[in-house]
Amino acid sequence: MKKVLSIAGSDCSGGAGIQADLKTFSALGVFGMSVIVSVVAENTCRVLAIEDISPAMIRRQLDAVFEDITPDAVKIGMLSTPACMQAVSEKLLVYQPKNVVIDPVMTAKNGCPLMNAESVKPLLTEIVPLADVVTPNIPEAEIMTGMKIHSLSDMAEAAKRIMTLGCRSVVIKGGHANGDAVDLFYDGKQFYPFKAKRINTKNTHGTGCTFSSAIAAQLAKDKELIDAVSDAKAYVTTAIEHSLNIGKGNGPTHHFYDLYRGKVTYDED
Numbered sequence: 001m002k003k004v005l006s007i008a009g010s011d012c013s014g015g016a017g018i019q020a021d022l023k024t025f026s027a028l029g030v031f032g033m034s035v036i037v038s039v040v041a042e043n044t045c046r047v048l049a050i051e052d053i054s055p056a057m058i059r060r061q062l063d064a065v066f067e068d069i070t071p072d073a074v075k076i077g078m079l080s081t082p083a084c085m086q087a088v089s090e091k092l093l094v095y096q097p098k099n100v101v102i103d104p105v106m107t108a109k110n111g112c113p114l115m116n117a118e119s120v121k122p123l124l125t126e127i128v129p130l131a132d133v134v135t136p137n138i139p140e141a142e143i144m145t146g147m148k149i150h151s152l153s154d155m156a157e158a159a160k161r162i163m164t165l166g167c168r169s170v171v172i173k174g175g176h177a178n179g180d181a182v183d184l185f186y187d188g189k190q191f192y193p194f195k196a197k198r199i200n201t202k203n204t205h206g207t208g209c210t211f212s213s214a215i216a217a218q219l220a221k222d223k224e225l226i227d228a229v230s231d232a233k234a235y236v237t238t239a240i241e242h243s244l245n246i247g248k249g250n251g252p253t254h255h256f257y258d259l260y261r262g263k264v265t266y267d268e269d
């Protein structure tokens, strides 16, 4: 069984964060583990409060996982403060995991901030260079690059700028654009657009968490980067097609194993 670690925030309402990550891992047939960086009191409508776990406790959780179980991939989501980022980057430099996917989470779907403004700099200098793939949405890519993104060619320019930070590849997600949902993957040599029809739903809570976790799961199963991104795009599209009208705001994606039966492969080692 392949093993994947999520380092992220907890969404008590179950649609995003660690909870979405673990559901994605299970649906894709990998063993999920979690290091909780922040506890977020949130639901489909709003964020009520955030309590960050101490950097010492983040370090201890990482030690607990890595001294016993070597993950085949690591997904990083919400890291709210520079101190959280410091704890995570320090330990990842020690443990050197393979297949690191970084979703630079900055705000919830309802616009509530999940990352402090002073964290942008350490995100770019300490976290992004650890990544095999970084997966910003359009507003996140704008903050990371200081440019506005209105078109696919703007997405390409932003991807080039993000690559200069030292990551191995980048996918700029097009969920926040108009028209088809086009994500642009760039490996430093070539651009690959992944296109899906836009699904007309308000229930998109957890789409980014689902997508980045699906990439991590596929990388853990030894897929090439481009194939992992392609499979993750298919997975997240299906999870949005079957998203749930739970809660009063943006409902969550759905991770239902039967939907993927036939596509899921288990690895016995």
Ligand SMILES: Nc1ncnc2c1ncn2[C@@H]1O[C@H](COP(=O)(O)OP(=O)(O)O)[C@@H](O)[C@H]1O
Pocket (backbone or CB within 6 Å): 136, 137, 138, 173, 174, 175, 176, 181, 182, 183, 196, 197, 198, 199, 200, 201, 204, 206, 207, 208, 209, 211, 233, 236, 237, 240
């Ligand atoms: N309404 C939609 N229809 C189809 N795909 C979508 C839709 N909204 C988002 N996606 C896809 O979901 C994934 C997550 O994208 P996005 O919502 O931009 O990320 P985030 O959750 O970080 O804001 C991307 O693959 C994006 O193209």
Ligand SMILES: Cc1ncc(COP(=O)(O)O)c(N)n1
Pocket (backbone or CB within 6 Å): 008, 009, 010, 011, 016, 017, 018, 040, 042, 077, 078, 105, 107, 108, 109, 114, 204, 205, 206, 207, 208, 209, 210
């Ligand atoms: C703890 C936590 N992490 C991440 C998100 C963003 O979710 P999305 O996948 O919708 O961008 C969230 N709302 N809560």
